[in-house]
Amino acid sequence: MRKAVFGSAIGGALVLLALTLGAQKRSAGPESVPYPEGYRSWTHVKTAILHPGHPLYEAFGGIHHVYANEKAAAVLRRGGNRFPDGSILVFDLLESPTQDNATGEGARKVLAVMVKDSKRFPATGGWGYAAFKGGDKRQQIVKDMVQECHNCHAGQAQHDYVFSQWRK
Numbered sequence: 001m002r003k004a005v006f007g008s009a010i011g012g013a014l015v016l017l018a019l020t021l022g023a024q025k026r027s028a029g030p031e032s033v034p035y036p037e038g039y040r041s042w043t044h045v046k047t048a049i050l051h052p053g054h055p056l057y058e059a060f061g062g063i064h065h066v067y068a069n070e071k072a073a074a075v076l077r078r079g080g081n082r083f084p085d086g087s088i089l090v091f092d093l094l095e096s097p098t099q100d101n102a103t104g105e106g107a108r109k110v111l112a113v114m115v116k117d118s119k120r121f122p123a124t125g126g127w128g129y130a131a132f133k134g135g136d137k138r139q140q141i142v143k144d145m146v147q148e149c150h151n152c153h154a155g156q157a158q159h160d161y162v163f164s165q166w167r168k
């Protein structure tokens with residue numbers, strides 16, 4: 001009896017391990033999100049500036065522009081809330097120095113990207129998240145898409161995890 005319980009516990013553990021490995025295999029990581037070549041010519045969706053004192057200043061302080069490729073922009077323009085595979089959104093974060101009473105753009109801090117591929121990223125609502133330090137395509141810095149990105153975007157589940165909306 002003891003042996004049987006022990007045996008089934010091992011069996012259960014093996015099944016769990018197999019499932020975990022299987023899930024990991026299906027769900028790709030941030031390294032498989034490509035740098036968004038050409039995004040500066042995509043549709044500009046919006047711009048915002050986060051000043052010191054904003055709760056997200058530490059991570060997102062500065063001026064950011066949001067861009068959408070054609071697939072994603074089409075959804076935003078019609079106020080849709082389901083993005084098809086192949087949609088890409090970019091969060092381009094720059095420093096925002098103020099001089100002579102004018103605030104402008106400074107050095108790029110980070111280029112954050114969301115790519116929709118429901119087969120590769122099932123664990124994060126179909127979105128793959130990545131961030132390139134200083135906009136350098138060789139310096140992808142996200143290690144855990146869920147912890148670092150998706151948990152916060154999860155609040156926008158009703159809008160397919162996307163915050164930005166189209167202004168007329």
Ligand code: HEC
Binds near residue numbers: 048113129162164165
């Ligand atoms: C603490 C919350 C939070 C975290 C963590 C976060 N984001 Fe966001 N993200 C936002 C908000 C809020 C916006 C909308 C900004 C705006 O409206 O100007 C946004 C916008 C974006 C956009 C533009 C599309 C959209 O949803 O509006 C992308 C791309 C993006 N984030 C990628 C990332 C990536 C990659 C990570 C992980 C490195 C990440 N985000 C982590 C809150 C977060």
